[in-house]
Amino acid sequence: MSKKEPIYILNNVSKIFQDKNSRTVAVDDVSFEINKGEIFGIIGMSGAGKSTLVRTLNRLEEVSEGQVIFDGKELGKLNNKELRSTRKEIAMIFQGFNLLLQKNVLANVVLPLKLAGIPKKEREEKGLEMLKVVGLEEKAKVYPAQLSGGQKQRVAIARALAMNPKVLLCDEATSALDPKMTEEVLKLLQEINETLDLTVIIITHEMSVIEKICDRVAIIDHGKLAEIGDVKEIFSSPKSSAAKHLVLPALTGENPFDMTDKKCYRLVFDGRSATEPVIANLVKETGKYVNILSANTRSVGGVGYGQMIVEFPEDIKDQRVVLEYFNKIGMNPMEVSKAVK
Template identity: 50%
Template sequence: MAEQNTMIRLSGIKKRFRQKGGELEVLHGIDVEIAKGEIFGIIGLSGAGKSTLVRCINLLERPTAGKVYLDGVELTALPERELRQQRRSMGMIFQQFHLLMQRTALENVCFPMEISGVPKAKAKERAIELLELVGLADRTDSYPAQLSGGQKQRVAIARALATEPKVLLCDEATSALDPNTTAGVLALLKDINERLGITIVVITHEMSVIQEICNRVAIIDGGKIAEMGSVEEIFRTPKTKIGQELVYHEGSNREAYVGKLPHCYRVVFKGGISNEPILGRMMIDCNGVVNILSGNTRHIEEQVYGQMILQFPEEKELREKMIGYLIEKGVVVEEVEYV
């Protein structure tokens, strides 16, 4: 990736925390490049270090080692005052919103502008515009306590956008919201990305969030990047164990078959072929049946994907014939771990 297209570059990021009885290293050298204008996802299970990693981007946590670049500027080398200046070009939203409870929605959105010295009248004007953008034009004078979770997150988004940032960092921004509200907030983030060209970094533990809005994703596990690539790639063929865990988990009762049933395979259908009765034809042509354990469809970057977990027959010859049939039709087939 050419330097001028890179918005955020993390190189060799390590983070150690001092603890009782020694040090704990939570990030073991992370290298990531995030392009201008993309929505980049960082996914991992809780405790994987993803929240620490996003805090290292705006240096709320100072990495123990490594460098952070924002649009070519090395943040880790800046003195405090200049770092504060740079932070104004990075907005951040949080799982628990973190709004000022004693200020109205409008005053919350004005807050970052107050800090950076924008004249009051101008700040107010822009804050009203931003609240309109996030669909809260009628709640300007409400206090956070009077707003729902989704509305609070919208205020937080408006506030994060107030200083016209180049980057928006989202730390589990939808994890405290119900599915409908989550969809609304994600749609808003996508809209902001498209309309304003802001680079967005999404931290989450939910694959569905990544699939919904991200272009690329890094899977973080045990303080390291396990896998990184386009969301489509990772969804179709997750290479690592953690990747498979995250992808399969989505919408399937994984516990019911992983390690319990033999000959289980995950099949992924892409786009148009989801509409063809490939599976039915296979069963007729190969003269055998499969057991469907779970199945769903996903939209990833405007493409439809179907994924299914199938149990194939015991008989090896028949099984291989069926799998061969599917692969020939362009379906991704992958065996699910059986212990």
């Protein structure tokens, strides 16, 4: 997009849950903007305040302080009627799909249109059109129980799109899905972002989801905005400790640092270099070795994407040689240690 125009502006948003015995600051003075047409990620550990924050975006949660401005309107200032019509522009999908099990797929998709009083013929036409968008036309008369998790989420997406929203909020929408179905749903979200000119906001605790489709990402840590920026940039050089925590576990299930006491570095492959030759060339050029402790890289058309954790040689001079080599070829080496476990 040529010009950046915000669809959301958050100004010093806080949400405090308070009762007689306890006080939780779930969202703590958060300010940022989300632009029209982007795929924006909100990531954080469990309990960081993501769901609470996202619920302030359609005023399912009233803010305690600050303002949420959607498409030029401050949500907190809308009366009930205005809020109802504005909410039609803000669709949401969840981890649990929220489909009605006793209704078939088409009936699920047209439900919001039915509630809005759209006549039967018209809403069924629209429903079928939306099912076509998500690639499930032939499942119109089928019941949710007969669908896979990925298909259920696609039905939920078709239902969310039925009202022609401007924004789609996705709260952990792929967290209950296996990697293949996750891929399928993310691809669909990317497609509708492009074809329907829809702003998509992805809330997740998984960096791999953000990395696949988001343009920019906000990192939430203990209710606060820890870091915000381009996904590529944050992925290759995370600055806040929250970002480092989120980027590193994307590597493997195991913790590579349990295996070593030596100096370790993280290498990022961002498409400029192939993964294999980098290590082979290090040996060829410098005569020094590194140990690969963990790798999560994939090759796309001969170029490498992902990251690797390598253990450096013991000798300090050797370490310097290796570090210089990685710097020279633009690998963004970042020292990692038990501190960011």
